[in-house]
Amino acid sequence: MAMATGREIAELCGVSVATVSRVFNQPETVNEETRERVLRVAGELGYRPNESARALSTKQSTMIGLVWDTDHRRPGWRHPYLQDLLIGLKSALSAHGYHLLMLATSGDSRAVGASLADPVGYVNLARRHHLGGLVLIDSGSDAEAFEAFAQSGLPCVAVDVAVDGPNATYVMSDNAAGAGSAVRHLAGLGHSRIATITGPPGNQPAEARISGYRKAIREAGLPLREDYLVTGDFYRASGTAAMRRLLALDEPPTAVFAASDEMAVGALLAARAEGLRVPEDLALVGFDDIEIASVVDPALTTVAQDKPGFGVAAAKAVMAMITGADREGPVILPTQLVIRDSCGSTSAHDVR
């Protein structure tokens, strides 16, 4: 059973195809009686305007492109909360009747795919498909490539990368505030030797978390020790390495804020290997609140990001650009400190 076409509906209803089209696009301009007849017949035959034809004619499809580079140089790389992001994105987009097109990525630039090495390939794809806009998901080091998208004029919203352009915006957690809340929690527990394991240099959320850390340390009246600032890369192994370095210090920290849960877990492993007990000998706070945070032992206190919120906000932002709503600034999502067992309780620490 092939799809019914507008022409068939028109004939069955004794109207022109133009009228059928109007029923679906500007229903208020067509006589109520005709409209209902068309709607009824269309309903019976399961008719809906063909999307390819519609996109060709209007130069606007009901699809938003997703740029997510899976052929990433870093092999085992995984996005910390892709599924939640997609859930939020998809459901918010669905509410507007939009689908999400995961654009093919191809190493070479021939064929259909594009690659981040060549952003115009993606922009081209977007135009050829009449996409309404693009959602850009950072896989760690795409900031530069994203800048090119933002300049293209196409509605773009980046997640976790601050881009700027005629039709571009981004959504990001309030990373500085989140880091601050972690440090304050630690300081409030009586710690004065609080170190941090950072994300990779150049990464915006990573940098913001560092400033948040610095600011909170200062505000707590604690000394800012550069040897308490160890560079990681968000991955677990780097957390382990960083923790070892911290533990080797003459005056090792009693508390550590890791800029990702993965690194926090790595740090936990390192601490355990050194015979330290968490939280008794070492307090630990992570960032993200991914699933493993609640499953490690002790369960990790962490700065939770609003994962589906990224998707919802991104969807809202593209839709706003498409419908030409007033342009709003970047979306900054609040974080929330989730207190579990990796820092002990206040009372426990009073004893210290």
Add this chain to the structure above:
Amino acid sequence: MAMATGREIAELCGVSVATVSRVFNQPETVNEETRERVLRVAGELGYRPNESARALSTKQSTMIGLVWDTDHRRPGWRHPYLQDLLIGLKSALSAHGYHLLMLATSGDSRAVGASLADPVGYVNLARRHHLGGLVLIDSGSDAEAFEAFAQSGLPCVAVDVAVDGPNATYVMSDNAAGAGSAVRHLAGLGHSRIATITGPPGNQPAEARISGYRKAIREAGLPLREDYLVTGDFYRASGTAAMRRLLALDEPPTAVFAASDEMAVGALLAARAEGLRVPEDLALVGFDDIEIASVVDPALTTVAQDKPGFGVAAAKAVMAMITGADREGPVILPTQLVIRDSCGSTSAHDVR
């Protein structure tokens, strides 16, 4: 800068649009010199045929639809390995120049979205977009709805659900064999009281894992005790509840095979709460090998599924249907037992 059209290229090259089109679709039919001229000009202007127009004309887009129900009745539901599946799917599809369209889902059936309650909505969408086929991802209880897709005639490949239809197939782990390997490992370690925590009744992988368990128990010469078969639902909490029930038995098991890592973690928690040590007092094997498996303490021995492999196989299967290759049967993926610390070592158990 709007996209260049075929007409512009044609004019610049002094040929007809038909020729330009041929250069991209049947290059061998056009004179080499002309072809190269067109290709060069097209390259300079970044021209590529518009996808909407092409799809309208050929009735075939370069998109595969993804049916993934996020508005699932089970609120906190997450697919255990969606990201890996998508990575495999996307990269294999990309190799064929296909994109992945995540179809909008809408609770109500109006608007653009469809819902699993109404599979024809999706099939309709597929036709309106001229999708090459559909990949169906089970969110726990979609088997029935998927049957409807399979009957539609549209190329469909389901993940983790055995569907059948004129143009449908599926990819699934060898769940029975996987469960068997878990039980054999436990039996090999000297356990004779091996219980299992199952997935939800009716779920095909869950059922297959149960048969695998039964078969292996039998083959190990152990008695099949119905009280050692406790029903779970793949979620963590059900693992905890099931474990409590097992521990309350007059003759509690010394080893448990949980049909998912989540349930294994739940079981681990319950065992710990009862003061049991894992693996000393209780050996535990999970299924899936998701990230938490390696992060819990003790690290979980588990039956690993080839997660990206699902995506790759699904992509291959749809592409084969689209290109009309000989129809192959369902793809059964091998599993692999990953031995970590939750079962102890053979020697440790010899002492027992």
Add this chain to the structure above:
DNA sequence: CTGAAAGCGCTTACAG
């Protein structure tokens, strides 16, 4: 090997 023409299924000024 190449062009003119029809057609894919819709939308939207333009008349009436």
Add this chain to the structure above:
DNA sequence: CTGAAAGCGCTTACAG
């Protein structure tokens, strides 16, 4: 309120 017509950008028999 409605229809005839043009156009969106491509592909593919059909002639030549």
